[in-house]
Amino acid sequence: MRNRNQKRKFIRLSYVLLLLGLFPTSTIARPFVLVLSQDDLNIKDPVTDGVSDSDPTDSDFDDFIDSDAKPDYELDPGSWSPIFEPSTNNSPYFNSSSSSPDEDVENNNGENFDLIYYLGVKKMVTAARRGDERGMAEAAMEIETAAAAGHSHSQSVMGFLYGMGIMRERSKAKAFLHHYFAAEGGNMQSKMALAYTYYRQDMHEKAVQLYAELAEIAVNSFLISKDSPVIELVRIHSGAEENKEALRKSRGEEDEDFQILEYQAQKGNAGAMYKIGIFYYFGLRGVRRDHAKALAWFLKAVEKGEPRSMELLGEIYARGAGVERNYTKALEWLTLASKQQLYSAYNGMGYLYVKGYGVEKKNYTKAKEYFEKAAENEEAGGFYNLGVVYLKGIGVKRDLRQACNYFIPAANAGQPKAFYQLAKMFQTGVGLKKNLPMATALYKLVAERGPWSSMSRWALESYLKGDVGKAFLLYSRMAELGYEVAQSNAAWILDKYGENSLCLGESGICRESERHLRSHALWWQASEQGNEHAALLIGDAYYYGRGTERDYDRAAEAYMHAKSQSNAQAMFNLGYMHEHGQGLPFDLHLAKRYYDQALEIDPAAKLPVTLALASLWLRKNYANSFMVEFIDSLPELYPKVEAWVEDMIMEEGNATILTLFACLLTVLYLRERQRRHAVVAGGGMAPQQPFEQAVLAGR
Ligand SMILES: *[C@@H]1O[C@H](CO)[C@@H](O)[C@H](O)[C@H]1NC(C)=O
Ligand SMILES: *[C@@H]1O[C@H](CO)[C@@H](O)[C@H](O)[C@H]1NC(C)=O
Ligand SMILES: *[C@@H]1O[C@H](CO)[C@@H](O)[C@H](O)[C@H]1NC(C)=O
Ligand SMILES: *[C@@H]1O[C@H](CO)[C@@H](O)[C@H](O)[C@H]1NC(C)=O
Numbered sequence: 001m002r003n004r005n006q007k008r009k010f011i012r013l014s015y016v017l018l019l020l021g022l023f024p025t026s027t028i029a030r031p032f033v034l035v036l037s038q039d040d041l042n043i044k045d046p047v048t049d050g051v052s053d054s055d056p057t058d059s060d061f062d063d064f065i066d067s068d069a070k071p072d073y074e075l076d077p078g079s080w081s082p083i084f085e086p087s088t089n090n091s092p093y094f095n096s097s098s099s100s101p102d103e104d105v106e107n108n109n110g111e112n113f114d115l116i117y118y119l120g121v122k123k124m125v126t127a128a129r130r131g132d133e134r135g136m137a138e139a140a141m142e143i144e145t146a147a148a149a150g151h152s153h154s155q156s157v158m159g160f161l162y163g164m165g166i167m168r169e170r171s172k173a174k175a176f177l178h179h180y181f182a183a184e185g186g187n188m189q190s191k192m193a194l195a196y197t198y199y200r201q202d203m204h205e206k207a208v209q210l211y212a213e214l215a216e217i218a219v220n221s222f223l224i225s226k227d228s229p230v231i232e233l234v235r236i237h238s239g240a241e242e243n244k245e246a247l248r249k250s251r252g253e254e255d256e257d258f259q260i261l262e263y264q265a266q267k268g269n270a271g272a273m274y275k276i277g278i279f280y281y282f283g284l285r286g287v288r289r290d291h292a293k294a295l296a297w298f299l300k301a302v303e304k305g306e307p308r309s310m311e312l313l314g315e316i317y318a319r320g321a322g323v324e325r326n327y328t329k330a331l332e333w334l335t336l337a338s339k340q341q342l343y344s345a346y347n348g349m350g351y352l353y354v355k356g357y358g359v360e361k362k363n364y365t366k367a368k369e370y371f372e373k374a375a376e377n378e379e380a381g382g383f384y385n386l387g388v389v390y391l392k393g394i395g396v397k398r399d400l401r402q403a404c405n406y407f408i409p410a411a412n413a414g415q416p417k418a419f420y421q422l423a424k425m426f427q428t429g430v431g432l433k434k435n436l437p438m439a440t441a442l443y444k445l446v447a448e449r450g451p452w453s454s455m456s457r458w459a460l461e462s463y464l465k466g467d468v469g470k471a472f473l474l475y476s477r478m479a480e481l482g483y484e485v486a487q488s489n490a491a492w493i494l495d496k497y498g499e500n501s502l503c504l505g506e507s508g509i510c511r512e513s514e515r516h517l518r519s520h521a522l523w524w525q526a527s528e529q530g531n532e533h534a535a536l537l538i539g540d541a542y543y544y545g546r547g548t549e550r551d552y553d554r555a556a557e558a559y560m561h562a563k564s565q566s567n568a569q570a571m572f573n574l575g576y577m578h579e580h581g582q583g584l585p586f587d588l589h590l591a592k593r594y595y596d597q598a599l600e601i602d603p604a605a606k607l608p609v610t611l612a613l614a615s616l617w618l619r620k621n622y623a624n625s626f627m628v629e630f631i632d633s634l635p636e637l638y639p640k641v642e643a644w645v646e647d648m649i650m651e652e653g654n655a656t657i658l659t660l661f662a663c664l665l666t667v668l669y670l671r672e673r674q675r676r677h678a679v680v681a682g683g684g685m686a687p688q689q690p691f692e693q694a695v696l697a698g699r
Contacts, residue, residue: 072085072451072454075188075217075220075221075450075451076188076189076217076450076451076452077153077186077187077188078117078152078153078156078187078188078189079188079189079451079452079454080121080125080455080458081454082118083118083121083122083125084454084458085288085289085454085458113146113149113151113154114151114153116142116143116145116146116151116154117143117146117151117153117154117157119142120139120140120142120143120146120154120157121139121143121157123135123138123139123142124136124139124140124143124157124473125470125473127139127504128469128470128472128473128502128504129462129467129469129470130469131469131500131501131502131504131509133504133508133509136166136167136504137167140158140161140166140167140168143157143158143161144158147178150181150185151185152181152182152183152184152185152186152187152190153182153187155178155179155181155182155185155187155190156178156179156182156183156187156189156190156193158174158178159174159175159176159177159178159179159182159190159193159480160175160193160476160477160480162174162175162178163175163179163193163480164476164480164518165505165506165514165518166504166505166506167504167506167507168506169506170506175193176194176197178190179193179194179197180194183210188214188217188450188451188452189452189477189481191210191213191214192210192214192447192450192452192481192482193480193481193482194210195207195210195211195214195444195447195482196444196480196481196482198210199211199440199444199482200525200528202437204436204437204439204440205436207440208427208436208439208440208443211440211443211444211447212423212424212427212439212443214443214447214450215420215423215443215444215446215447215450216420217450217451218416218420218446218447218448218449218450218451219416219417219420219446221450221451222416222417222449233453233456233483233485233486234246234247234250234456234460234485235485235488235489236460236463236489236492236493237488237489237492237496239533240492242496247463247464249285249286250285250286250460250464251285251286251464252285252286252287252288252461252464253287255285255286258276258279258285258287261275261276262276265297265300268304270301270304270305270306270309271306273297273298273300273301273304273306273309274297274298274301274306274308274309274312276297277293277294277295277297277298277301277309277312278294278312280293280294280297281294281298281312281316281321283454283457286457286460286461286464288461289457291316291321291322292322294322295313295316295322295323297309298312298313298316299313302333302336305340307336307337307340307341307342307345308337308342310333310334310336310337310340310342310345311333311334311337311342311344311345311348313329313330313333314329314330314331314332314333314334314337314345314348315330315348317329317330317333318330318348318351318352318357318358326358327352327357327358328358329358330348330352330357330358331349331352331357331358331359334348334349334352335349343373343374343376343377343379343382344374344379344381344382346370346371346373346374346379346382347370347371347374347379347381347382347385349370350366350367350368350369350370350371350374350385351367351385353366353367353370354367354394364389364394364395364396365395367389367394367395368386368389368394368395368396371385371386371389372386375406380409380410380413380414380415380418381410381415383406383407383409383410383413383415383418384406384407384410384415384417384418384421386402386406387402387403387404387405387406387407387410387418387421388403388421390402390403390406391403391421391431400430400431401431403421403431404422404425404431404432407421407422407425408422416445416446416449417446419442419445419446420442420443420446422442423438423439423440423442423443423446424439426438426439426442427439427443444482448482448483452481453478453483455474455477455478455486456474456475456478456483456485456486458474459471459474459475459478459486459489462474463493468493468497468500468502469502471489471493472490472493472494472497472502472503475487475489475490475493476490476522478490479522479525482529484525484526484529484530484531487522487523487525487526487529487531487534488522488523488526488531488533488534490522491519491522491523491526491534491537494515494518494519494522495519498510498515498519503515503518505518520538520541523537523538523541524538527558527561535558535559535561535570536558536559536570536573538558538561539555539556539558539559539561539570539573540555541555542554542555542558543555543573543582552577552582552584555573555577555582556574556577556582556584559573559574559577560574571594571595571597571598571601572594572595572598574594575590575591575592575593575594575595575598576591578590578591578594579591
């Protein structure tokens with residue numbers, strides 16, 4: 001009895017407050033937080049629910065999925081990988097038309113639409129690179145002929161062109177239709193785009209189905225015994241400035257750290273060999289994926305007895321990634337790794353026993369023992385696998401509560417496979433109360449790790465090579481698929497480099513209004529997904545009327561959005577708007593409250609807030625004095641001052657706040673001067689001191 005109580009307690013604890021972080025916080029705007037309470041549970045009877053008949057899952061849930069290392073162009077048909085990674089994708093598409101076996105759409109003349117498609121995309125990418133409007137127009141025409149004949153991948157690209165307004169008049173409806181038909185025809189990227197469209201419109205029934213399918217493909221591409229490293233979606237900007245630190249780490253073979261590592265590896269350092277192998281195997285840190293090089297490094301490392309490389313060799317042989325699949329060898333390597341206390345290797349061994357691969361016969365008891373061994377040693381994969389064992393009743397009595405109990409710590413450890421299972425429970429209402437929005441959000445996180453995320457690597461690689469136009473095209477495509485980081489990267493590139501004719505619009509190089517509109521739309525999407533910098537920019541755009549009509553109400557709305565994410569600058573701006581009655585009711589009391597909140601969130605805001613409070617005080621006490629009129633005229637002065645501040649002292653950070661305070665400082669300075677009746681020679685010089693302080697405060 002006591003034992004049972006203890007177990008209860010453990011269960012409750014583990015359900016109550018869960019922080020889920022699938023991605024390291026630097027790559028996601030807002031860490032994803034999932035809070036489950038007892039109310040979310042939907043377990044009728046913890047002992048016998050295994051046989052509940054209303055339960056649609058048995059055929060529905062995946063158990064241990066056969067994990068194949070399929071190339072991108074098979075998992076993600078129509079993928080642009082043959083263009084960007086020809087070496088790892090020995091794709092048939094650039095071969096003559098007869099060579100593609102499962103090829104579908106050919107017209108009477110035997111024209112191969114796949115070929116037209118790939119040549120078209122290649123032309124499009126080249127044109128984007130050089131801002132070549134004629135090339136882009138030709139590419140669009142060629143792709144359109146294939147699309148018109150029903151070639152789904154071409155339809156998907158047309159969806160993109162219509163969605164962005166590239167060489168075609170921007171049209172949400174046409175974009176939707178093209179993606180819809182492309183998705184019907186099996187194009188995964190259009191499925192992503194469509195799912196994201198539904199998701200944005202809160203059409204969860206439709207979104208959840210598409211995301212479920214995509215998430216399943218993503219999960220299938222993961223490793224067996226543990227998580228593959230996150231495909232790094234690098235945010236290339238930090239606020240308004242280039243994110244130099246992140247970019248430095250992504251220079252692949254040219255990065256100094258990588259070269260040092262390589263040097264150490266060549267000197268015989270096994271750990272370094274393993275790391276380099278990982279970089280090549282997954283294509284991390286800007287290194288090109290290269291299974292052959294990876295394998296060579298792992299083989300060297302295992303000679304030195306490096307256990308993590310043994311485990312990966314086990315994975316590689318089990319998946320047949322770049323080698324002939326051989327389960328016997330896989331088991332050998334995994335066993336060797338496990339003997340060196342690398343507990344995650346037990347997951348791989350358990351998997352082989354569940355499937356009966358490379359062993360005499362299936363042995364569920366043994367499999368469970370291995371998973372338990374991994375779990376006892378805090379291996380998240382062990383928890384996940386035990387969850388599946390109980391979910392499916394593999395060698396044990398089916399027990400949903402137990403399954404949940406195991407999935408949750410696995411999810412908390414960031415196991416995307418566990419996210420997938422929880423999403424499925426939320427979707428079907430088995431084990432957890434049906435909750436479609438939650439299921440959609442979880443599936444989306446997993447789906448975004450699917451093979452289509454390779455685009456982010458190519459985009460970053462292009463950006464680092466100075467090929468900003470190509471990077472912009474790729475980030476724009478990913479933006480359409482719903483990747484928040486890509487949305488903000490694309491918007492940022494457009495703001496920063498947009499005048500260099502990399503933006504191709506309806507009929508050639510973007511007009512200024514087109515550019516503003518597109519950047520606005522991208523920031524808007526990023527802001528919807530919790531990017532507070534974006535929310536702030538949207539607010540600014542409305543406040544100053546950039547790229548859109550000046551609209552204080554919408555500015556306030558956007559600032560509110562950023563405020564809900566505890567952004568000090570947004571709070572400050574809200575205070576400012578209350579103080580001036582712009583977009584928000586004139587309310588000095590509320591203004592003060594916002595200023596105070598800004599200070600609470602960000603102590604660095606002290607100086608600005610102090611100044612703002614001073615201006616508030618002025619306004620209260622000298623309502624109609626010339627001082628107040630002067631402050632009110634500041635927004636008109638603003639643009640000039642901003643340019644000056646940026647030229648003079650801004651290296652990083654956003655100029656908005658600073659400029660505002662610079663102005664206020666000037667005001668205070670003038671006031672001080674009046675009060676003292678002091679004559680200051682060279683008045684223009686004096687404010688410099690406070691300016692520098694303001695810069696410090698803004699950081
Ligand atoms: C084209 O096909 C042949 C055989 O069908 C193959 O050997 C060759 O590698 C392929 N070329 C490309 C570029 O995929
Ligand atoms: C698989 O590996 C084992 C042991 O290394 C070897 O004996 C066997 O011949 C291999 N099988 C195949 C099909 O290559
Ligand atoms: C399965 O493994 C267990 C534990 O390792 C062992 O006791 C049992 O004999 C095995 N069963 C079969 C059928 O091999
Ligand atoms: C910061 O805010 C200003 C407006 O304030 C906006 O125009 C700009 O794009 C943002 N970036 C900068 C300067 O950080």
